Amino acid sequence: MQRFQYYIDGQFLDGEARFPSVDPATGKEWADLPEAREGDVDRAVKAAEQALYNGAWSKMTATQRGKLIYRLADLVAANAQKLAELETRDTGKIIRETSAQIAYVADYYRYYAGIADKIEGSYLPIDKADMDVWLRREPIGVVAMVVPWNSQLFLSAVKIGPALAAGCTMVVKASEDGPAPLLEFARLIHEAGFPAGVVNIITGFGTSCGAALSRHPKVAHIAFTGGPETARHIVRNSAENLASTSLELGGKSPFIVFADADLESAANAQVAGIFAATGQSCVAGSRLIVERRIKDEFLTLLKGKAEAIRIGAPLDMATEVGPLATRRQQEHIAALLDKSLQSGARLITGGHRPGGEGFYFAPTILDCDGVNSPSLVNEFFGPVLSVVSFETESEALALANDTHYGLASGVFTQNLTRAHRLMKGIRAGIVWVNTYRAVSPIAPFGGFGLSGHGREGGMAAVLDYTRTKTIWLRTSDDPIPDPFVMR
Numbered sequence: 001m002q003r004f005q006y007y008i009d010g011q012f013l014d015g016e017a018r019f020p021s022v023d024p025a026t027g028k029e030w031a032d033l034p035e036a037r038e039g040d041v042d043r044a045v046k047a048a049e050q051a052l053y054n055g056a057w058s059k060m061t062a063t064q065r066g067k068l069i070y071r072l073a074d075l076v077a078a079n080a081q082k083l084a085e086l087e088t089r090d091t092g093k094i095i096r097e098t099s100a101q102i103a104y105v106a107d108y109y110r111y112y113a114g115i116a117d118k119i120e121g122s123y124l125p126i127d128k129a130d131m132d133v134w135l136r137r138e139p140i141g142v143v144a145m146v147v148p149w150n151s152q153l154f155l156s157a158v159k160i161g162p163a164l165a166a167g168c169t170m171v172v173k174a175s176e177d178g179p180a181p182l183l184e185f186a187r188l189i190h191e192a193g194f195p196a197g198v199v200n201i202i203t204g205f206g207t208s209c210g211a212a213l214s215r216h217p218k219v220a221h222i223a224f225t226g227g228p229e230t231a232r233h234i235v236r237n238s239a240e241n242l243a244s245t246s247l248e249l250g251g252k253s254p255f256i257v258f259a260d261a262d263l264e265s266a267a268n269a270q271v272a273g274i275f276a277a278t279g280q281s282c283v284a285g286s287r288l289i290v291e292r293r294i295k296d297e298f299l300t301l302l303k304g305k306a307e308a309i310r311i312g313a314p315l316d317m318a319t320e321v322g323p324l325a326t327r328r329q330q331e332h333i334a335a336l337l338d339k340s341l342q343s344g345a346r347l348i349t350g351g352h353r354p355g356g357e358g359f360y361f362a363p364t365i366l367d368c369d370g371v372n373s374p375s376l377v378n379e380f381f382g383p384v385l386s387v388v389s390f391e392t393e394s395e396a397l398a399l400a401n402d403t404h405y406g407l408a409s410g411v412f413t414q415n416l417t418r419a420h421r422l423m424k425g426i427r428a429g430i431v432w433v434n435t436y437r438a439v440s441p442i443a444p445f446g447g448f449g450l451s452g453h454g455r456e457g458g459m460a461a462v463l464d465y466t467r468t469k470t471i472w473l474r475t476s477d478d479p480i481p482d483p484f485v486m487r
């Protein structure tokens with residue numbers, strides 16, 4: 001068994017308890033992990049608070065902070081393959097994607113390194129002749145980051161990068177499922193030379209570690225990615241410390257295909273949207289909304305592509321769909337699929353767990369036309385696509401917006417004016433037109449409704465990690481007049 005430690009106050013430690021990690025490709029334990037409980041959480045938060053107000057970090061210029069983040073970016077790039085292998089081993093996400101995604105994570109850190117000394121305050125043209133007034137943007141404080149198991153180094157980079165640029169210190173809680181890559185990433189934080197306590201990386205269970213962290217009195221902001229149920233716990237916990245929150249919660253994203261679209265390209269994008277990452281993506285395009293007159297043609301194309309997917313060992317570069325991250329996910333998907341079939345949804349392909357070891361699930365397409373299927377409403381977080389069809393553009397828009405979520409969406413059409421109408425009409429934080437699952441450090445992402453609030457990526461993310469301070473400077477040498485009247 002490979003053994004990991006967590007990282008608190010610049011030290012690698014074993015933790016209050018230990019627990020095993022399971023390799024999703026085999027279902028067998030492969031790593032021995034530290035479990036943080038309340039005592040470790042408290043130590044990590046206090047280390048972060050000390051670093052924020054008293055340590056070397058608090059005295060650095062923004063440019064110096066940026067240089068440290070650049071160093072981290074270089075280390076991530078140099079170690080991308082090693083981190084990718086760990087993420088693949090621990091979560092089952094295919095090596096083909098983890099190696100590309102983690103190499104790109106280095107660019108996220110580079111982007112935020114460059115932003116560190118560009119976070120400006122402002123001067124207010126105040127309505128009093130003897131006053132100068134400014135707004136300073138300061139780090140919001142100690143940030144608790146609670147991340148899930150999917151796209152772990154990516155989902156932590158979109159939090160750690162902007163928080164470091166803003167000058168915050170942080171405690172990152174990796175998921176209890178597949179935390180090994182984040183614990184390994186801690187070594188790069190150490191090597192980059194961040195002062196002790198600036199970034200603390202722990203792992204542990206939700207109800208012990210995650211709860212203790214998110215209600216800790218010294219936490220000022222909680223950045224969370226995961227499911228809406230857990231987000232409700234996080235928000236309840238924040239009633240204790242009144243921390244602000246940013247929540248990135250997944251969705252039931254619509255993928256609309258009009259008859260005039262390039263169908264080959266749309267089908268490839270749909271495969272990317274629902275079968276890549278074995279469907280374990282917050283932005284999964286899990287509801288195909290297809291124009292009725294091309295439904296059969298498009299589904300035949302898609303079925304062919306789904307059935308040609310190479311399912312296999314995640315560490316094999318040829319594999320296109322690997323296992324799900326946990327047995328829990330596999331069981332959740334099977335149960336929701338059963339309910340959907342019972343409601344009348346018709347199986348077009350897939351629907352089964354391939355034999356053998358590991359938490360695999362076959363790429364699945366469900367025809368839900370005319371059916372009130374739970375698969376149209378609930379997130380599988382797996383490789384299951386639900387299909388409905390439409391006659392008119394307004395019907396397509398109504399179907400797209402028929403959800404409590406609002407994270408992402410895709411529109412496939414050659415009609416420019418229609419594309420513009422849909423961009424405005426769809427209630428989601430991302431609209432991809434003739435593409436899907438494209439990301440960049442420069443472009444913010446985040447949701448509406450049950451998909452959460454706050455933005456990750458782009459400059460918008462940095463602002464979530466700052467608070468403003470209003471500075472009043474009186475410029476007159478005359479004594480203050482009438483002290484009993486507000487000025």
Ligand SMILES: NC(=O)C1=CN([C@@H]2O[C@H](COP(=O)(O)OP(=O)(O)OC[C@H]3O[C@@H](n4cnc5c(N)ncnc54)[C@H](O)[C@@H]3O)[C@@H](O)[C@H]2O)C=CC1
Pocket residue numbers: 146147148149150173174175176204205206207209210211214225226227228230231233234248249250251281282332379380381
């Ligand atoms: N938006 C996204 O990227 C993700 C969405 N999900 C959705 O959530 C569903 C459940 O997945 P899970 O793996 O159980 O994710 P989850 O939302 O329960 O876990 C995410 C993180 O929250 C922590 N956590 C759990 N309970 C907590 C609590 N009471 N207080 C503080 N932290 C807590 C976990 O330890 C983990 O680090 C999935 O089926 C999927 O639908 C899951 C993971 C990522």
Ligand SMILES: CN(C=O)/C=C(\CC(=O)O)C(=O)O
Pocket residue numbers: 150151154155277280281282283284437438439445
């Ligand atoms: C967040 N994201 C795109 O905007 C993409 C991800 C990460 C996730 O699922 O949270 C992905 O598709 O893997």
